[in-house]
Amino acid sequence: MFTKAGIAELHGATHERIALLISHVATVPDELRRKLIPGFGHPSIWKQLVHVLTCEEGWVHDLQNEPFPGWSEEACPTIEDLQIAKARIRKATRNYVESLTDEQLNATLTERPVDWGGELRSPAFILLHVITHAFHHKGQVVAMLRILGYPAPDTDLQPV
Template identity: 30%
Template structure:
């Protein structure tokens, strides 16, 4: 599989899974949505806010613009839950066109950026891009665990379900 196809699939999956998680949490009462559920970023809202910061305000800009903004990973940059959901979906939709714009040889290179501590870093480009999508999968899994603990229905998020939906019968 060529890198464009592989990472475009991951970008589609990221948007698909994000939409499914957001649909699942949309009907939660505010108290359940914001309660400290023992997650690293405490609540569902905190975890989704971290995804906005990490995926879109930090990593996307590193990949798309070559800049490393100074933002804390636990900053609440969007307190409104409806607007947070919109921004997550908008951000997820930006990855696939970006990936498709890169020449194939870009995936064999390095991503040079500045860490959160201000140090220069250089990591393998493709592996670091895979990290971004893996990171989102991890935190969406945390949200679904909270939904389960609350007795709420939980969406199926396995990649194969998206692939099955995309496959004509």
């Protein structure tokens, strides 16, 4: 059984690590942030970061059966815009988690959200997926930064 406190702690730590990564990305020339790098599903640093944020926002909207029009990198052209979007999304997810009881957090959804393609899961399972998804793409950004000659600082949950 997951707890609200546990999910909130992991979610907060994930956003802190993403903030560290974005701070490092801010030191990279903009043309390199947007440079297409073969071998990645989202082939630029910028596309990866926008993907992480739009997925979190969309999935949390889905959990609440709220429409999500989506947005793209054009709606978020600068580091400052990206940081503002990240803060908005972090707060919305935190507010959603706080609105649930531990029982609701762990109960399998009984209705399929309109845009949901997977099997029905609990909000806790989906929120844990938000976190692991962010770490997967954060790792891809770190790899891209190495390729471009801008190795990132340690962005693990627990620095080693």
